[in-house]
Amino acid sequence: MDKEINYTESYFADDRVDGIEKVTGKAKFAAEHPLAEMAYAVFVCSTIPKGAIKNMVLYEARNAPGVLDIIYYLNCPTIPGHRPYDKDPNKKGFEWRGLKVFNDNIIYSNGQPIALVIADTLERAVYAASLVKAEYVTEDFITDFEKGKKDEALLKKAGDYKRGEADAYKTAAVFVEDEYTIPIETHNPMELHATTAVWEGDNKLTVYDKSQGPKGTQAELARNFGLDEKNVRVVTEYVGGAFGSALRSWPHVPAAVIAARKVKRPVKLVLTREQMFTMVGYRPHAWQKIAIGAGKDGKLVGISHHAISNTSTYEDFSEGIVGVSQFLYDCPNVNTSYKLLPLNINTPTWMRGPGPATGCFALECALDDLSYKLNIDPIELRLINYAEVHPASKLPWTSKFLKECYALGKEKIGWHNRAAIPGSLKENGMLVGYGMAGGVFGAGRGQAAAKGILKSDGSLVLQSAVSDMGPGTSTAMVTIGAELMGLPMNKIKFELGDTDLPPGPTQGGSGSTSAVGAAINAVCDSLKQTLKEMAIQQVPAFSTAKPEDVQYKKGMLFFKSDKTISISYTDLLQQSGKPEIEVIKDSARASAEAQKYAMHSFSVHFVKLQVHPVTGVIRLEHIVSTADAGKIITPKPARSQMVGGAVGGIGMALTEEVVIDHHFGRYVNSNFGDYHVPVNADTPIIDVLFADKPDPIINPMGSKGIGEIALVGVAPAIANAVYNATGKRVRELPITPDKLLS
Amino acid sequence: MEQEYKENCAGESRRDFLKKSTALAALATATPVLLKAAGNDEKIAGYFEKIPLQLEVNGKVHNLSVEPRVTLLDLLREQLNLTGTKKGCDHGQCGACTVHVDGRRINSCLSLAVMNEGKNVTTIEGLADGEKLHPMQESFIKHDGFQCGYCTPGQIMSAIACVKEGHANSVDEIREFMSGNICRCGAYPNIVDAIMEVKKGGQPL
Numbered sequence: 001m002d003k004e005i006n007y008t009e010s011y012f013a014d015d016r017v018d019g020i021e022k023v024t025g026k027a028k029f030a031a032e033h034p035l036a037e038m039a040y041a042v043f044v045c046s047t048i049p050k051g052a053i054k055n056m057v058l059y060e061a062r063n064a065p066g067v068l069d070i071i072y073y074l075n076c077p078t079i080p081g082h083r084p085y086d087k088d089p090n091k092k093g094f095e096w097r098g099l100k101v102f103n104d105n106i107i108y109s110n111g112q113p114i115a116l117v118i119a120d121t122l123e124r125a126v127y128a129a130s131l132v133k134a135e136y137v138t139e140d141f142i143t144d145f146e147k148g149k150k151d152e153a154l155l156k157k158a159g160d161y162k163r164g165e166a167d168a169y170k171t172a173a174v175f176v177e178d179e180y181t182i183p184i185e186t187h188n189p190m191e192l193h194a195t196t197a198v199w200e201g202d203n204k205l206t207v208y209d210k211s212q213g214p215k216g217t218q219a220e221l222a223r224n225f226g227l228d229e230k231n232v233r234v235v236t237e238y239v240g241g242a243f244g245s246a247l248r249s250w251p252h253v254p255a256a257v258i259a260a261r262k263v264k265r266p267v268k269l270v271l272t273r274e275q276m277f278t279m280v281g282y283r284p285h286a287w288q289k290i291a292i293g294a295g296k297d298g299k300l301v302g303i304s305h306h307a308i309s310n311t312s313t314y315e316d317f318s319e320g321i322v323g324v325s326q327f328l329y330d331c332p333n334v335n336t337s338y339k340l341l342p343l344n345i346n347t348p349t350w351m352r353g354p355g356p357a358t359g360c361f362a363l364e365c366a367l368d369d370l371s372y373k374l375n376i377d378p379i380e381l382r383l384i385n386y387a388e389v390h391p392a393s394k395l396p397w398t399s400k401f402l403k404e405c406y407a408l409g410k411e412k413i414g415w416h417n418r419a420a421i422p423g424s425l426k427e428n429g430m431l432v433g434y435g436m437a438g439g440v441f442g443a444g445r446g447q448a449a450a451k452g453i454l455k456s457d458g459s460l461v462l463q464s465a466v467s468d469m470g471p472g473t474s475t476a477m478v479t480i481g482a483e484l485m486g487l488p489m490n491k492i493k494f495e496l497g498d499t500d501l502p503p504g505p506t507q508g509g510s511g512s513t514s515a516v517g518a519a520i521n522a523v524c525d526s527l528k529q530t531l532k533e534m535a536i537q538q539v540p541a542f543s544t545a546k547p548e549d550v551q552y553k554k555g556m557l558f559f560k561s562d563k564t565i566s567i568s569y570t571d572l573l574q575q576s577g578k579p580e581i582e583v584i585k586d587s588a589r590a591s592a593e594a595q596k597y598a599m600h601s602f603s604v605h606f607v608k609l610q611v612h613p614v615t616g617v618i619r620l621e622h623i624v625s626t627a628d629a630g631k632i633i634t635p636k637p638a639r640s641q642m643v644g645g646a647v648g649g650i651g652m653a654l655t656e657e658v659v660i661d662h663h664f665g666r667y668v669n670s671n672f673g674d675y676h677v678p679v680n681a682d683t684p685i686i687d688v689l690f691a692d693k694p695d696p697i698i699n700p701m702g703s704k705g706i707g708e709i710a711l712v713g714v715a716p717a718i719a720n721a722v723y724n725a726t727g728k729r730v731r732e733l734p735i736t737p738d739k740l741l742s
Numbered sequence: 743m744e745q746e747y748k749e750n751c752a753g754e755s756r757r758d759f760l761k762k763s764t765a766l767a768a769l770a771t772a773t774p775v776l777l778k779a780a781g782n783d784e785k786i787a788g789y790f791e792k793i794p795l796q797l798e799v800n801g802k803v804h805n806l807s808v809e810p811r812v813t814l815l816d817l818l819r820e821q822l823n824l825t826g827t828k829k830g831c832d833h834g835q836c837g838a839c840t841v842h843v844d845g846r847r848i849n850s851c852l853s854l855a856v857m858n859e860g861k862n863v864t865t866i867e868g869l870a871d872g873e874k875l876h877p878m879q880e881s882f883i884k885h886d887g888f889q890c891g892y893c894t895p896g897q898i899m900s901a902i903a904c905v906k907e908g909h910a911n912s913v914d915e916i917r918e919f920m921s922g923n924i925c926r927c928g929a930y931p932n933i934v935d936a937i938m939e940v941k942k943g944g945q946p947l
């Protein structure tokens with residue numbers, strides 16, 4: 001890669017490249033592709049948590065105006081992926097992961113889709129769906145996490161870990177030992193999950209879907225319906241947020257495809273907000289018990305961290321909750337355990353910062369408690385136990401600028417104003433508290449392919465089949481292309497969200513910029529190489545040169561030894577009669593690097609807040625989020641991503657909680673009026689500071705990842721600030737005023 | 743297999759009712775054209791369920807025939823193909839569907855289309871003047887007042903109204919009067935900055 005590249009001195013503005021589409025309403029999301037003869041599908045959902053459908057009453061619905069069909073388990077066509085053993089009982093075919101929609105009459109959870117009504121207008125479909133009645137055989141169920149976790153027989157082991165002595169914390173001079181709980185939290189992106197399916201003939205399918213991974217959805221659908229991948233096209237041009245909920249295909253995706261096949265028309269299926277709570281995953285309910293022991297000098301002696309999180313009864317979902325205790329701080333003795341509790345609710349899934357978001361709540365709050373017991377400043381305590389190498393694998397980090405983050409945040413939040421004694425600082429009758437906590441998430445580089453089409457009119461088209469659910473992947477890719485090719489950003493277009501493009505990764509785990517950026521890097525290198533070779537072959541002045549004698553800079557090719565000999569690449573293409581050149585490049589996964597290094601992004605969040613001493617109402621005043629996310633490619637969207645993570649963390653800390661009525665096994669607050677996500681008035685001043693140091697190993701751009709660490713650590717930072725303000729430690733999220741009063 | 747034994751006598755379906763009463767009565771007096779169009783029960787039902795509606799959207803007058811149960815939001819999105827206005831909840835709880843009706847911001851999911859007879863609707867598609875963006879749209883881009891962009895049309899429509907209402911005099915006031923618009927991507931501080939700049943700029947909105 002040419003050395004003239006310097007991302008900090010980017011001379012390009014970093015307005016989002018898709019900003020105009022988004023502010024004018026032109027951006028088309030999954031449910032916004034107008035198609036002739038569109039039919040509308042609406043789910044009917046189960047109203048019991050466990051049992052079986054005894055009878056479905058469809059007469060009225062079938063005869064309602066405009067109804068084209070009603071699909072349910074008795075008339076649903078056989079789907080290869082739903083019954084992988086039917087054809088070939090000896091061999092296991094591809095089996096659809098999770099709930100096989102309309103496959104049988106078994107009910108696993110409340111809100112499970114049991115029928116799909118298809119009509120010629122949305123209103124008619126909604127009305128007809130209201131006429132469908134189901135009768136059930138009900139069975140005993142369990143939706144109560146607190147009750148279930150006490151029953152050992154229900155728990156499934158999901159992995160233990162030990163290094164050094166187990167429970168060594170007990171031997172330490174000082175230790176803390178407590179339990180922490182987080183409730184179910186839902187992603188609830190603003191765009192409702194939606195799938196529009198269109199069949200062209202019997203074997204060709206196009207799907208407009210809300211998906212974080214068009215290639216993944218394509219593969220799932222192709223195998224599920226027994227089609228060739230090349231005959232399944234998935235389009236995800238714009239994705240209205242997802243935060244993990246669109247990492248996999250949920251039952252509505254095949255349901256729309258089945259419906260389109262049956263009615264022989266394009267079918268649009270949009271979930272309702274209520275269905276967004278019960279059909280597309282959530283962050284699981286989790287209980288944790290953590291104990292940390294340290295010497296009087298603050299040096300950690302042992303950490304024991306145990307967790308139980310819920311899954312469904314038809315699928316196991318686990319995440320790395322206790323993993324953070326194994327490597328975030330240097331500690332000789334660590335033991336962890338993790339178990340799953342299957343409940344009669346739908347399957348959870350990865351939600352922003354999956355694993356560490358939950359784990360850091362316990363770890364970072366426990367460390368805070370420990371700091372008061374030791375009478376050591378919480379930042380100091382973390383510095384005392386700073387992990388210079390990965391404490392479990394002993395591998396060096398590819399890069400770690402966490403100390404810089406502590407320093408940046410401490411200064412910005414005004415940490416020196418913090419009172420060491422909880423509840424002792426007051427301003428205008430309000431209790432004032434400061435808190436901090438760290439976050440971490442794995443970094444790396446996944447596999448990706450990209451195509452570049454460099455045109456003689458001076459424009460460049462870059463392509464890869466990824467999604468951009470909001471972080472600004474398109475903007476980052478255009479920025480990388482602009483820097484590498486020395487072209488203005490407005491000459492470059494990044495095309496994405498279509499499986500017809502070269503395969504890109506699923507957008508998740510903060511990995512898009514690294515993987516796709518590396519592929520774009522390879523594409524640009526190859527384009528430059530091709531141009532150099534073309535110049536040598538076709539321009540007489542270059543004919544004696546070898547490729548290494550030719551330099552490419554900002555659209556010009558030079559002779560290295562004699563800069564007066566030059567040609568612009570547009571002239572070169574025109575001269576050689578080629579309107580464009582095209583290259584496709586693959587960039588491999590960073591597997592070899594992962595053998596030699598530990599790869600992580602880090603964050604530290606600082607919070608200043610006020611608590612009303614009588615009502616317990618919490619008012620956030622200031623959040624400072626700092627991060628070591630490697631080199632920052634696009635400062636403006638990167639900052640927004642951090643801000644967004646902090647806002648998500650506010651919800652996790654203070655308001656978000658799915659409530660289940662265990663008499664009926666039903667969610668009672670599945671709407672935005674009752675499930676409280678943060679609104680504008682809940683949001684304080686948020687400052688973002690990046691260490692902004694390139695990682696030398698992970699990818700050519702020097703970037704790591706931002707999406708997850710933006711949220712991981714925010715909730716414990718708030719909890720720690722609440723403790724600092726009030727002296728009350730709330731270990732059960734969300735921290736609502738009632739918990740501060742009791 | 744399918745046991746539809748509950749074919750109920752207690753409550754006739756709406757179609758059955760129509761067949762027996764209104765529809766038959768209407769058919770008796772209908773013109774031949776109508777009779778031809780109403781070739782089956784669904785079409786008859788459809789014809790009688792729709793009522794005329796005149797509506798101006800982004801300066802264009804539409805003469806429509808819509809069912810009374812169609813919301814303004816669904817009319818815009820599904821019938822007029824103005825998908826810039828978003829559906830986030832359909833319950834008046836998120837603000838994604840915010841449009842201006844006669845200059846006031848409303849949640850279009852909470853308004854039946856037919857309640858807007860003769861009114862003037864402005865959606866996100868009606869803000870820009872050709873290539874020239876509305877100052878609020880420009881300010882949202884400049885301040886990165888969004889990530890995924892799904893809540894954005896609603897935020898922008900709300901933001902313009904917020905300034906016009908005189909509710910954008912301070913950061914706190916903006917936060918309060920923009921709290922009916924949820925942004926799950928959490929772009930709130932940037933949205934406030936974008937509005938503050940437009941307010942200070944004082945351009946006519």
Ligand code: FES
Nearest residue numbers: 830832834837851
């Ligand atoms: S869609 Fe109208 S307020 Fe949410």
Ligand code: FES
Nearest residue numbers: 889893925926927
């Ligand atoms: S920008 Fe994604 S919801 Fe607001």
